[in-house]
Amino acid sequence: MGDKWSVLAIVLLGQRTHRFNELHRSIEGISRRMLTLTVRALERDGLVSRTVHAGVPPRVDYELTELSRSLLDPLNALNAWANAHRGDIQAAREQHDHRTVWSQYLSGAIRAGREGSASTGGRPSRRRRRGGTLRARPGSPSPVLAR
Numbered sequence: 001m002g003d004k005w006s007v008l009a010i011v012l013l014g015q016r017t018h019r020f021n022e023l024h025r026s027i028e029g030i031s032r033r034m035l036t037l038t039v040r041a042l043e044r045d046g047l048v049s050r051t052v053h054a055g056v057p058p059r060v061d062y063e064l065t066e067l068s069r070s071l072l073d074p075l076n077a078l079n080a081w082a083n084a085h086r087g088d089i090q091a092a093r094e095q096h097d098h099r100t101v102w103s104q105y106l107s108g109a110i111r112a113g114r115e116g117s118a119s120t121g122g123r124p125s126r127r128r129r130r131g132g133t134l135r136a137r138p139g140s141p142s143p144v145l146a147r
Contacts, residue, residue: 008027008079020039
């Protein structure tokens, strides 16, 4: 129940009953495998009920249980907050990533387009990496990996 996919699935199922493919299309970025694991875990926790209807192919509907309906108010508030601040969160992520890449470049962890890791002491691992060079973007002092 603590992951983002569970929250999104519960918020969607709070609107109405959904079939698997409807959920998959409605949750951007989730794989079919992750959605399967998510609805199974929610069903196991007693938050989602799964109804199989006979037919060819069989139809499966997912809906919230009474237990999970009590979660809708706080989750809808969380969902509204996240949607209202999506741009701020994205800007913070980009700023963090920019600082991280720049500090890695200055520390020597990034050389000639290759990133090292802590486990290799800043050296590139033995795995083959795609080539590229580190260049400063015109008008920006930060390095970017150019391929």
